[in-house]
Amino acid sequence: MIEVTNLKKEFILSRQQQKELNTKDKTALAVDSISFRCEPGRVFSLLGPNGAGKTTTLRMLSTIFKPTSGSIKIAGIDAIENPQEARKKIGFLTGSTGLYARLTPNELIQYFGDLYGVSKADLKERKERLYHLLDMNEFQNKRIGKLSTGMKQKVSICRTMIHDPEVVVFDEPTSGLDVITAENIITLIRDCKNQGKTVIFSSHIMSEVDLLCDDMAIIHKGKILFEGTMQDFRSNMQADNLTAEFIRIVHASQNA
């Protein structure tokens, strides 16, 4: 379960950033008092155009960023008060995540297993299961730097799931991937849902959202424009298709 209430994030702008953004404002509001709830066994999607505040929100959920105000509860743990405990419950995967190129998949999985405090027996069992599921046995001892993008993605998935997290956060997980490689991620999200995990993923691709999610929120300029089930979204559509409706909502907020 993820519960987000009145979440706000303001960044202090340096002089350089003020120049780059052509503004005299000393702060930039990336996320503006948003609230939503993600249930276990359901997939929640955070949909928004580039620069909407999706990544900042997910970084706050995974405790990389501290919110300016508001509250976050991850599997019942206050993520602001107790970030280290909250992190134990989270698996985090982004499309842009790099891997340690000089390590092998085995060494990397062992390292993250150790960082999450996974016991030796659990690590062995999960590793065997995930390696089999993702067909990773062949390249487990090759340097990651020498693997293909698809293989690297499998290693990333294995790393995300090695501590069996209750909550899985995906930040644009399929960006830059071909359809075959992206399929691994789609399967992973479905598996997580079937296992009763809470899944939140961000995307700017409506078709991907339609394929996977049960609940969704549309975010633009740090504000939530829509929050509800996918079914609600479909039934209240004013445009011809999902993408057109998404664009309509974003434009309507700009004109408002």
Add this chain to the structure above:
Amino acid sequence: MIFTIFKKELKDTLRDRRTLMMMLVIPVLIFPIIMNVFVSISASYQKEAATKKIKIGMVGAKNNFLYNELNAIPSSLGAKEIIFYKDTTEMLKDLKNDSLQLASYVRPDFNQYMDSMKPAPIVFYHNATDMGMQERAEAYMKIIEEKAKQERYKKLGIDEIKVQPLVTEYKNIASNKEMIGKLAGGFLPYIFIAFGFIGCMYPAIDLFTGEKERGTIETLLTTPVARWQILFGKMGVVVLSGLTAATAALFGLFMSIEVLDVVDNKEILEIIHSILSVKFILMLYSLLIPLTVFFAGVMIPIAVYAKSFKEAQSIITPLNIVMVLPAMVGFFPGIELNTVTACIPVVNIVLATKELIAGTLEIGLVALSFSVMLTLAVIAVIVSYKRFDKETNVVM
């Protein structure tokens, strides 16, 4: 957790060829290579200088005093050939284009000066870019002058002892160990500081900026490990790399002395062996560890702040000069460790090491130097932590 991170970062660092080159290969090989080249060039130069037959141009009367005396000097002191010229213009032209190595002018009335026992003028021309030629002329003239002086004493019937009113003797009370320590002792800490800095540089950039650039830091920050633990694990590798590079450089220097026999003098060699005791090495490292932590602590905030490897490198490289320049103070004789210099970072380590080598160390001043470096190292670590804890610096 710190050790888990340390272990992984060390493995990662040891697999990076660039770091490995800067940390081990270059420091180990640089001194054997430099010293080997230096010794061979200097030996071949000395051999050539001793055996080289030089041509000396001369403007003066045939069979003049200088000509006769130069010819009387045995060729075991350096073979020579004297060539007469009609005027100095032609002679100096040949000296300039290296046809001659020395040129001399003896006045036509030179013998009258000698006969009337006046100081007789001789002019020697040399090209200062042709190394050792002035010394060769001075060596010849020392012999000739001494002989001429003896002849004048004889003519005048003077006992040489009577015109030598004082016999002054200068006795050095410093031991050879002290002399080596004070005069050449600055070299050792300089090597350590220079290589310690370079050794820290690449891992600091790779483990902080590199991780940011490759996008791996984000996942590391989502693990249930405190940021200070991540920082300490990484910092440990940076410090170890600095110490390893410095140790490798010292090892290379030691190997040059032991294996390549670059030190001929047995007495100096024995002193070097007596300096390199276990106690000395332990004390040296106790001074150098806080220094390396300080280096790491200065580099890490920059590496955390920088957005790319290139940016980090362009900021840290000039810093190298700022940090290593004070280490050159060690080369100046006369500057010693006192309460003022003990408070100047880097300089205090260099001077304390010099005193340590000379065996004239005052424990109070070492403690002061150590405390200063330790305080700075702690401040540098705090600054590093503050930077690393700043979320906008860590994540791009």
